Amino acid sequence: MSTTLVDEPTDRSARRLEQLISASTRRAVDPTTAPDLSGRLGDGQLVPAELLSTSGLGLDLTPEQWARLSREEVASILIAGIRFEAVLTAGFGIDLANRLDVAGAHADYALVEVGEESRHSRLFADLVRQIAPSAPQRLDRGVFRLVDRIGTALIVQLPATFHALVLGGEEIPDLLQQLASEHPETDPHLAAVNRYHRLEEARHLAYARLRLRELWPIASRLDRWALRHLVPVVIGGMWDTLVQPGVYETVGLPGWSTWRRVRRSGSRVVLRHRACRPVLEALLGTGALRPGRIPGSWRRLCGVDRHGNPT
Numbered sequence: 001m002s003t004t005l006v007d008e009p010t011d012r013s014a015r016r017l018e019q020l021i022s023a024s025t026r027r028a029v030d031p032t033t034a035p036d037l038s039g040r041l042g043d044g045q046l047v048p049a050e051l052l053s054t055s056g057l058g059l060d061l062t063p064e065q066w067a068r069l070s071r072e073e074v075a076s077i078l079i080a081g082i083r084f085e086a087v088l089t090a091g092f093g094i095d096l097a098n099r100l101d102v103a104g105a106h107a108d109y110a111l112v113e114v115g116e117e118s119r120h121s122r123l124f125a126d127l128v129r130q131i132a133p134s135a136p137q138r139l140d141r142g143v144f145r146l147v148d149r150i151g152t153a154l155i156v157q158l159p160a161t162f163h164a165l166v167l168g169g170e171e172i173p174d175l176l177q178q179l180a181s182e183h184p185e186t187d188p189h190l191a192a193v194n195r196y197h198r199l200e201e202a203r204h205l206a207y208a209r210l211r212l213r214e215l216w217p218i219a220s221r222l223d224r225w226a227l228r229h230l231v232p233v234v235i236g237g238m239w240d241t242l243v244q245p246g247v248y249e250t251v252g253l254p255g256w257s258t259w260r261r262v263r264r265s266g267s268r269v270v271l272r273h274r275a276c277r278p279v280l281e282a283l284l285g286t287g288a289l290r291p292g293r294i295p296g297s298w299r300r301l302c303g304v305d306r307h308g309n310p311t
């Protein structure tokens with residue numbers, strides 16, 4: 001299923017790659033030793049109730065329950081982030097093993113990004129240890145686990161599809177981290193981590209957009225089909241599983257029914273639209289999708305009409 005790609009970026013892409021690599025080298029930070037990232041999370045509520053997934057449900061919780069819910073939600077999102085970055089590392093590994101000139105410019109940046117994602121994952125894991133979440137992992141079993149494993153194995157073999165999902169996996173947490181880092185009631189250490197991560201991921205988003213422009217013209221029919229029809233389903237699943245049902249059980253709420261209410265809540269749907277529209281805009285910019293012919297799955301994910309206009 002893999003395709004041999006020539007690792008010869010255009011002159012414009014080569015210049016952009018050089019800029020990205022230079023910026024990564026110049027701004028390299030070890031989050032385990034950086035002074036502004038060496039703090040610890042506080043013992044109370046980490047983000048305000050208005051930024052939690054349950055916003056708009058009218059829940060009547062005690063201050064202790066809100067604090068517990070916030071900590072469990074943050075931990076769930078961090079764990080999802082670590083797992084996504086592991087998939088990203090796997091995808092770059094497949095590229096390096098099967099498709100790229102290992103001494104070429106794209107391979108060089110792939111290695112840079114893998115290094116940065118590894119540092120992020122270590123930082124996220126440290127936060128998870130500090131929180132010590134107790135939520136049962138309701139989605140890490142049965143059909144959910146099977147679909148996840150099969151889907152991951154397929155996705156990393158399809159270059160354009162993979163980089164489109166990189167955009168989704170980066171844009172979604174970027175918005176959530178922006179909202180949290182800008183809110184005065186967010187835990188100071190968590191806000192600092194969010195700001196650091198957003199700065200690094202801005203380069204990764206730029207690279208994914210650049211790579212998609214190069215990959216789309218030579219993408220296979222299966223790769224094109226998957227980007228148009230499978231990717232929005234996967235991104236929607238990523239969004240829905242950021243906060244898994246077991247989180248709500250930790251404060252006495254029914255896990256699955258609360259999770260379903262969250263998925264359907266108006267505020268949550270609006271936030272999903274806001275998080276996913278930049279992915280759609282990037283794909284329209286590469287020509288992978290076209291105004292007037294946007295597939296229904298993308299329209300539903302982003303809340304737009306077939307031309308890309310918000311509905």
